[in-house]
Every structure is written in C-alpha cells, then in structure tokens.
Amino acid sequence: MTRHVFIIGLDDLHLAEARSIRGAEDIVFHGLIPYHDIVHPPAYAIEALLATARAEMAEAPSVDAIIGHWDFPTTSLLPILRRQRGLPGPTLESVLLCENKYWSRLAHAASVPECTPPFALVDPAAPDAAERLPLAPPFWLKPTVAFSSYLGFRIETAEQYRDAIAQIRDNIGLFAEPFAQVAAHAQHPDALPREGSGDACIAEGIIGGELCTLEGYVLDGDVQVYGVLDSLRGSNNVSFLSYQLPSHLPGEVQARMADAAARVLRHIGLDDTPFNIEFFWDRESDRVWLLEINPRISKSHCTLFRLVMGASHHEVAVDVAFKRRPDFPRRDGPFPMAGKFMPRTYGDAVVLRVPGPDDIAAVTGDFPEMVLHMHISEGMRLSDLPAQDSYSFEIADLFIGAADEASLHGKFHTIMDRLDFRFSEVVPTNYGRARADTG
Template structure:
C-alpha cells in the first residue's frame, strides 16, 4: 500500500485538481483544499481573517502536513509563506514575495541589475494627481498591487488620465488594503513605507511583442523552465493566447532567460516558482520586463503537459515538499500548445452558452482541444470578478498542435462551433469599456 503524503492546496478548484492528479507520482499524494476561491479571489479580501481560518484548519488536522502550496495570485502568494513559516515547511521568504508583488518596489529592485526599464513613478491619488516628472503620454496607470490587469488603464491624454485616476481611487483598496497587512509585517525601505499598498504607479508604455519566462528557484539556484509567447487581440492590450514554446528568435529567448536569472537573484526569491512578463522587439533585440510574479501560472499547466509531458504544478509540489523540481522537456504528444482566451469586447447579458454535449462533440472532432466556459447563462459579463479593463472572457480554449499554423486552424474551427447568444446592453456615453 502506498504511503500517501497530505498536501494542502489553497483555493483548490476542480480544474487544477485534475492537473495535480497528472503530476508524476500523484498516487503518493492526498490533496486537501484550504480556503475557497470566492473568499480568496472575489470582493474584499479579509486576509487576516483568512490567515487565522487557515491556521485553525491546519492545526485541527489529524495527521502530518507534508506541504502547503498555491497557484493563485494574492492573497494566496502571501498566505503560503506565512502558513509555511508557522508549520515549519519550505517556502519563499515573505519579503521577497512582496518585492515582486509591489509594482513600484519591484521596479526599484529591477533597476539595480537591469539597465533597460520603462520610465516609472508614483501618481499622488490624495492630492492633485499629475504625471510624474519626465513622463509623457501614452502611459499605463495601475495600482502598485493588483492582478489580472484589474484597474490597469492605457491613457493618452489628460481626460483619460483623470478618468483612470478616479476609477483607481475607487477600487484600489480591494487588493491594496489587504496587501498592506502583508507590508506591515516587513521592515520596509522608507520609500515603500511612505506610499504603502494603495498607491498608483505610472509607467511608460512599452512596445513590441509580449512574451514570458517561467521557472523556479531551488536552494538558491534559478532555473528557467521555458519561454512562452503572449499574443494579444489586434489593436488591444487583451490576451488572445499564450503559447509554448516561444516562437521568438533564440537570441531573444536567451536574453529573457539571462534577465530572469539576474532579477530573481537580486530580489532573493528562493524555494518558489516565478513567471516574468516581457515586451520584446525582435528587430532591435530590446527585451524589457513588464512585471514579475512570484508564482507559476496555472494557465501554462496544460501547455507544459502537452509539450514537455509534465504540468508545471509538478514544480510547485516538489518545492513545497523540499525536493528538486527538475522538469522533463520534449516528452509530450505535441510540438506546440496554447491557451486561448475567447472574449467579447462589449458588455451584455448571456442568454445562451454552449451545452455540455456541444462541447464534448467539439473536443471529440478536433483532437487536442479542451474548452472551459468562463461565463454562464443569465450572467451579466461586467459582473464577473477580476476582469481586465477592456474585455470580458467567455471561454478558455486549450489547443495542442504540431505547428503554429495548425494551432490557429484548430482554434478558429472551435470558436466557429461555439454557440453563444447575448442580449446587448446599451453603453452610456463615456463608459470606460
């Protein structure tokens, strides 16, 4: 009989449970959900209450806790190290996590080891907000702590700047206030202590194509598992798909890898995974960091499984157990894989979604395709949590293929077969979306 190890997973959901059951040696593990998705990802985030609730549940467990892990953004990224410290388990240092997640602090750390960064500065939300000195439109405005591009606005003039500031003022506390609970536990540099977690960052708009690296740090050694492309809908800042492996020139991938190793070492991340988003200009060779995430991306899991043969959740589990998380390469059934985001760019009420039978037929007829609905019949699209500022997600579509061209053909065929119906909602003048 297999001696199974008990692993607690923060905000465990069905889709990721399926992925966790696909890691090598999964029969050795018994997964336990800890806290729920709604209480960690939606509405106001009562992080102190969540921390105490999770501690009580773990303390009441009648057995040996082998690991505490998570794959969601904040507050999960902060709860994992706080809980692991309490129970004597391997994890990243909380300060290193905060350095990545506080966008201004992260830029200051990056500037110590990277020459090519966008201009950036803090916008005073309390007084009379204005662009930081030396910056010019277009710029991005975003809270110093947010996720899923929530409250991130691309502004081109004073009117758009003022509108974006108003919306950030209104919503910055949802994530920023609980993030300050984390900052209060740290010995902060003066410039970070002064602005706290409910500030607004302005950054020069970057150009080029988007890409990312993903990897881990084990016993101080930084390992990049691979590079991925992030491709937007035309003329929008909204993701159309992530694809792995990257199709960018090898020298660009090498540059992303080198920068990743340098900044992760500078920040001091250890015993955790990371993903770093970049803008790349293949013609000039310019590679610029957009942001650093102190976690792996669950959106990448099926891609690593399809191409490499193992989902990236494997690294998360291994690190949680204090083991070497080395990943295999090239052992999957496909040469390339992608996660596509099927979106709508106007608000509406959903009157019909594809049925389970329709989705099963699509998946049967198009090999390598998996469809997961994000919305539901009767839902108003703008009511969904954690949307970006410009679009509404309808479905996630995973595709595995043997070439990028085949990847696109499969996706187009799948979307053509998905039958959604909507009731239009009249947009008021000046609506942000």
Template sequence: MTRNVFVIGLNELNADRLRRLRGVDDVQFHPLLTPAQVSETQEFDIPAMLKEAEDTLDAFDGSIDAIVGYIDFPVSTMLPLLCRKYGVRNSSLESMLKCEHKYWSRKVMAEAIPDHVPKFTAFDPFDDDALSKIGEADLRFPFFVKPIKSSGSRLGFRIDSPEDFDYATEKLRAEIGQISEPFNYVMEQADLPDDIRAVEGHYCMAEQVIGGRQCTVEGYVYEGEVVPYGTVDSIRYPQVLSFFYYLYPSTLPRRVQDKMHEITRTIMGHIGYDNAGFNIEYYWDEVQNKIWLLEINTRIAQSHCDLFEMVDGVSHQQVTIDLGLGRRPDMPRGEGPQEVAAEFFYRVFFTDATVARVPSRAEIEVAAEQVPGTRITSYVSRNMKLSELPEQDAYSFAVASVWMGAHKTSKLLWNYEQVMKRLNYEFTDIAE
C-alpha cells in the first residue's frame, strides 16, 4: 500500500534527496504550499497558508500518512497545527514553542541545565527605556540582542555601546513586524503560561555574549528517547559573526561532543519534545572548558542534508520521514563516499550593493566540475539589490553556497578555493 507524505515547501532539489532515502519505495511525496510562499519571501500570512494547506489536504483522495517539513519559521510552527488537525505524528505545539520562543526556551533551560545558560532578559525594542532595564537585569556591555522569534541570524546584533543599541533598535523597530505578527498568531493557538503569553512576538532577547568553537548537534526524539546522531562545526569568517562554512563531522574532542549529547538528552527530555527531529547550537569555550547552549531549532538543518549524504550515505531527511511515518529513524553512519563534507558560504561584506554580474549556468557547471560531487547554488540575479535577499545576517550577504566533500579537511579547503576561482560576481553602487 502506498503511503502519502506531504512536504511543506517541497522543491525539486529536496524531492530528489527524498527519493534517495532508505525505505521509501512505497512512499509518495506530495508538495504542500510552494517554496515561494514559505521560504523565498519575508511576508508570512499564516492563516491564509494554513487554509490553503488544509484545502489541499481535504481535497486529497487518499490516506494522509505524514506531514513534514525541513524549513524554519513559518514551516516549523505551522507543522504542529496541521499534524494535530490531521492526526499524524509530530511534537506538540507547546513543546515546539518551548524551543522557538527564545524567552520561554531560556527559562526552561535555566530549570534543567542552568550551568550552560548565559544571563538573559526579554525587552521591548519599542520601549525608550529598554537599555536601562537591560542593565537592571545585570547585563552589561557587550551583550547580544535578537528577536524572540527569528530564523538564521536575521536581526541579531552584538551590542558594545549605547550607539550600537540605538542602531539595533532602529532596525528591529522597522523590520520585526514581519516575524512578530505571524508568530503572535501561532502563540494564540497554544496553551501558554501567563508570563510567557505577555512576552509577545515583537519582544527581543538580550543575552550575555558567549563564544568559543561553535557547532550544531543534530538529533531526534522517538517515543520519548532522545537520540543525538551527528555534530556539525560552524566556522565563521575571521573577526566577524558571519558563517564561512559548516563542517561534518565535527572536529571537537570526543569528550566535548559526549557532554553536549548528555546536555541534549537532558533538555529535550525536560521540554517533553517527542517524535520529531531537532538541532541544538552550542559553543565550547576551550579556555574555560565551558559548554554554552545557544538555541534549539525544531527541525533538521537543511544546510546539513548534503553533508550527511556525502559522509553517511543519505540525507538526514531520513530522520524527518521515518519519524513522520511512526518508525525509528534508519540513519546510517559512515556509509557515504567522503570522509568530510562542508557547505561554504561565499559572502560579501557590504551594507548594500547592486549585482552587476553573476556567473552563467555554464560557468557554474564548469566551476562545479573542478571537484566531482560539488553542488553550487547562486542566490542572486543581475540588477537585484543585495538587500532584497531574505534571511541574511546583519553583517554580510550570502551570495552563493558551495557543497563539497573530500577525504580530509585541508583538501576540502583547497578544493573550495579552486572552485571559487571559476565564479565571477561583480557589484556596483556599493555601500560599505
């Protein structure tokens, strides 16, 4: 019997990945909403998207066996609502919000793993006295601010002075509504404590600056059992907050990874998250031998799919599909053709610019051919403004991504340089 799995925001790249998974010969994958609606925009009308998704599901003449996704907001917060309505497996909306509502998440962490949580407080960026109230919460410069709900590194700022805070609040006031209004709708659907409901979607977090070697632990919970299955290093460009590449498997000491896995099992069990994938971002402060938990995401990291396929043999979408169908994930280890793999981000560090030239499709193909198995995605087109790119951090623009594998990290970095020599981007109207 064919089992029907609906995938929110399914595109052709991910459809190909899904068809290569284990145990899907009897699975039919169906798109639910388009990538343009859920990931290629900064406008999210969640009630309208839910209605369209429900209309599609109601009109389907067959069994609905799973509803899944691999994208951050708004997909991650729509999934529990749809799964609840159609009686398919996923974690509860409240357990997801304990991860995605950053203030609630920090409060829950402080209960279960207090030694791994920085000082934090919530604040209203529209409050002219916000900076003094942050000080009353025992947070001093430098600290970091970010929205209560965001995706990627969008609207995240390091604050070293009152001037930095003024700049950040100006940007937050101008742009936070794109996330806060749809997130408030999701919050209204949940059973929340009064103190959490009062911290609405337009609020922000101020947190003690933490640092060290950053990584992401990918994991899942199956019938109450928390299973971390892989750790990916997050390497930044020198002296800036922007990511240069993600590297799998992690080069952190085994004892550090084991401790992160222990923390992961503790916090996810405490939250009550179940029957879904997740990832947790950590820092290891090597000098103090201190592990900090940065944040929890209620999805697998899409950026890591190719890395797991290159090293382990299949994309870790295996986890998402198996859990959606109610079975223990059949995630292999070390069965891929490469020893290490990475996603590199080609970035430009402008305030804004106009794209004057992009590599042609043929040029991209030639560049990818420099290293077998390389995949390149360009995010810009000629004459567009960089500020039109969605989901960017506050310090740079990701112009392209390059996924590739190798037998060792040094060879991987050398290969990346050879590929990038073939890609020529040009920019005008540059605002430094």
C-alpha cells in the first residue's frame, strides 16, 4: 500500500535522504510549504503558511503523516497541522515548552535541577533593561525564541550587555511575532507559563565542556535514544566546526544524559515524536548540563546517519508518525564515522569565488560520499547571510565519512583547499587559508 508523507520545507538534499530509508519504495514524499517560505524568509506569516499547507494537502490522494526537520516555525506548525488532520503527534503545548528557551528552562529546573544552570528572565523593552544586569557576568543573553544562535551574546561587561539589549530590541520581532501567532492555537493555554513569551530574553549562566546531542524518540510515553553525536566548536568556542557520529564520550556519561532526557521529556509531556537534546559534559567536574530540547530529528544529522547506519533518521520520524516502533540504529553504512563540517569565516568580506560544477565534480570523484551545500554566491557580502551567529559566517555545509576522527578532519581540510573559496580580503577561517586573490 502506497503511503503519502508530507515534509515541511522539503529540499532536494533531504528528499534524497528520506528516500534512503527502508520501505521508501512504498512511500510518496511530498514537500509541504515551499522551502524558501519556511527556511530563512524575511518574515514568518504563520496563518499564511498554515493556509498554504492545508491547500497543498487537500489535493493529495491521502495524508498519512506530516514530518519536519527544521527549527521554528516548522516544529510548531507540525502539531497544528497534525491535529487538524487527526494524525498522531505531540501536543502544541508540549512543543512550545521546548521551543521557548525560558519556558524550557523552567521545566528543566523542575525535573533535572542538577543539569540546569542559573537563569533569569529579561524584558528587553523595559526602560531600564540595559541598566540592570540579570546575572553576574559572564552569562549568555538570548531571545526566548530563536535558532542558530541568532541574537545570542556572551556578556562579560555592562557595556556589552547594553549593546546586546539595543541589538535585540531592534530585531527580536523576527521570531517573537510569529511565536505569538502560533501560541494562539494552543488548546490549553493555562498549561503554558504566564511570563516569558517570544518578545522576552533569557540570561543563562555559562555552562561548558564537551557538547553532544542525543537523538531519540518518544512513542506512547517510552523514551528511547538511538544515537549520540559530538558537536565540536571552533577557536572562538562558540561557532560550531563539526557534528560527528558516533560520539567519543564514555558510555556511562551517555547513559546519565539519556536518563536526564527521559525525566525532562516526561515532565514536559512530549510524546509520539522524535527529538534531539543537547548536553554538555564537564569532564573535570564530571557534571552533565542540559542545553536545549528540539522536538524533531536534526536536519544536520541526516546524512551522517546514512553514512554510518545506512539510512537517514528520517526513518525514525516516519516510523513514529505511523505509530510504529523504529528498528534503528543499524550499522549498515559504508563508514565507521561521519561528520558534518561548517566552514566559516570570522570576518566580513565580499565573495569573489565559489567552486563551480567542474570543481565539485573533481573533488567528488576522489571523495564520492561528499555532500556539499553552499550558502554563498559570488558577489555577495558575507554579512548579508541570514540567521548567522554573532561571531562568524557559515559559508557551506560539508558532509563526509572516514575511518576515524583524524582521517575525517584531514579530509575536511583537503577538500576545502581544493574547493578554493576566495574573498575580497584575507579573513580568518576554521579550515585554513582563505585566499583573497583572484588569480
């Protein structure tokens, strides 16, 4: 029997990954809401996005599942659309408790206090907001709703705090307004905290250590973790360099993280969904810290699971959407290890050269598993890239496999040298030299 699965913001890369799952020959995958309307648009018009989705599904032979792998608003649209179609999935309220960083921290403090750093609510619109430090520095200041470290600042001085508040005031509406529109669809608004909606910020104490992500799912209340990946940061200790599967962390540490994940997810009431949860392990103190919860599979990990396990973890998302227990993971992939690398510059410049089809084909000939997704084009200025962190510009995503970590990183540097990105001036990077010449 053919089933029809809709994926919000589906692009060619993730369509290929979805088709790697077992049973894909019996599934027709449909895009739901155009990619450019859901990923980095100038603004998120929630009601228009919902109307588009309903119109697209109305023409399908059937709608057997709706899944997604993008951040907000995809994660929040999913429960609304599933509810309207009578499909299983988490409640909107439980998703919003993950989506909103302040609301999520309240849940962390109630269920896993030993994994929760100090935090405080900040109203950036308050007349005296810039004059009162909410925590003793250093601390992080972030909007309650955002992704990819958008408007996230490490605060070490009162002057940095004032500057951050000014920038947040001018730009927080990008996510605050659509979050309010989504929250209006909640059937049980009393289940949500009264303070700290999308137009607020959270100040959090600094946590650190070795960062990893647990990929798992909840099905009928049963929490399962099927993969742990490491997240490596660059020289500024903020911007990500790579995500790597499998994790090198000790099994006992991974087990403690899985236990904490189960406790907080049950407290929130998240059910019938995949998830990924980020944790730090402070090796010196042997302390585990919870960073954030995402009620979806990670788009960044799809290719990694295919290279190591033989299929994207879209398989988990589809199985859970069908109320079917996943048979995942499996070691059916061609590589013992895989990584997603995020080549970055740590300075602004004009892009003079990006690799063309012949360049990419030549590199792929030597590294056939390589998947390259470029974010930049010739002639653009790096500072025009949307949704970047506050300290760097991500110019591409690069997925590769290898026998071990040393080989993986060596392959990354070799490939970046051969791809030969060039800029109008020499800028620091996380992959080696950035050429500024045009010859």
